[in-house]
Amino acid sequence: MIRVRFAPSPTGYLHIGNARTAILNWLCARHYNGRFILRIEDTDVKRSSRESELSIISDLKWLGLNWDEGPDIGGKFGPYRQSERTEIYQKVAGKLKQMGRAYDCYCTDEELKRDREEDLKNKRPPKYRRRCLNLTEEEKKKKISEGRKPSVRFFVEPGLISFKDLVAGEVEFDTVNIGDFVILKSDGKPTYNFAVVVDDALMEISIVIRGNDHLSNTPKQIMLYNVLGYKLPEFAHIPMITGKDGARLSKRHGATSVMEYRKKGYLPEAMINYLSLLSWSSTSGEEILSIERLIEEFSFERISRSQATFDIKKFNWLNGYYIRNSSIERITELCKPYLTEKGFEVKDDDILEKMVNSVKDNLDYLSQISERIEVFFFDRAKTIGEMELSFLRESNSRMVLSEFCKKVANIKEFSTEEFGRVMKEIQNETGIKGKSLWMPVRLALTGRFEGPELVKILEIFGPNKTRDIIIDTYNKYLKN
């Protein structure tokens, strides 16, 4: 049974990079019919919060990633929150101390920092100097009486650690480059490198899929596995997602949280599809892939080793594709909150659907809806711009519109068919056609060069209102 896990730290919103890690874990679990476990790594008391945990869970659910065991639903390997497993870590750390593979360290942050800076200044790799390795009982007592609380460090033995990563391939590390690292902080909480090993082992995680930034942590963890006699899992370090400058995705690259994209109106299936395309490709070469296809095609072999740049343009394209191919009912429903926010209320759902449908094919993301269908709520001919106005004042435009007004003024029951017939007449009589013929009408009606198709506006406004607006605009700007 394949068991994989996603283990976020609840210190903020779900990050795009973490979301991708979650997706890959989930795809792997579903592909192999294994179990997907959610574990909360909240050992940093200061930075972790329940709000973050809740928002991460909410985003994961929105993406459609369901887990088989987790803090909210339990499971037989629980608890699934590290803050609730403190005694476990302390017991294991105690065992390590008994084995002589861990020891108390009384160094203060300041002392450690000073050593570090000195190493860096002398261009030496910063490494713990084992100041507390051979402390006598006297010295320990003295430190304690000074009010120092010890942390616990793992004793690193020299040697070569190598393993075969499912993505990175064969990797080897020399432990001389690794200092004795802290496994238990002075507040009694475990550090990441310690907790992750204990939990992954106890929760019987069989494949550890995580970001490539953890690759150099792996030898530390393998030492722990070995000393503790735990069964080693397989490792799969997936390439990181970067911004345009090649550095890991961060705030300065723009939106980095799933929440932000969610709010902007990106579709979850588009996000999963796009993120799965980063550092991975289908054997078929296709890029539009359903969740089912992604599960079916998941394979470590097709995950590339190089980092990928997050490209918002391609994401927009893909999201637009999904919007275009979703039902008008769904899109309309999803658009409602954005319209409400702008005060665009439409009682009749049929009309609203028509409005949304008139621009549905042009959206990158849903929140664009309000500006796109603004034309139906404002008389935009009243706020016409300079460029638009000068186009309207060209002789062709004047001719088209004056003819239009003249022909239409005496028609009692104006209809859509009538509208078409009148335009045809104008075309025949003046010889003006195409853009020159229709743009004046569009401008007079909407005040803008672009917008929904004219027929669709006509359909929503109705022939009479359409006519009235055009005549008004003509009278206002072109009468003399």
Next chain:
RNA sequence: GUCCCCUUCGUCUAGUGGUUAGGACCCAGGAUUUUCGAUCCUGCAACAGGGGUUCGACUCCCCUAGGGGACGCCA
């Protein structure tokens, strides 16, 4: 500074010794269109550099350069 990873069009990628180096996004042009867009078609554009190995290297090896990551009582 030390260690680890990476390097094909601007971006995401295909490619596992012999290909006109393919696709997608972007961009440009055309078609269509009652605007923009959407759609269809066409085009632009890449093997980081240098050594090997080989009859033959994008592909295998080494070096250099560049990028990224780790070296925290953050995860």
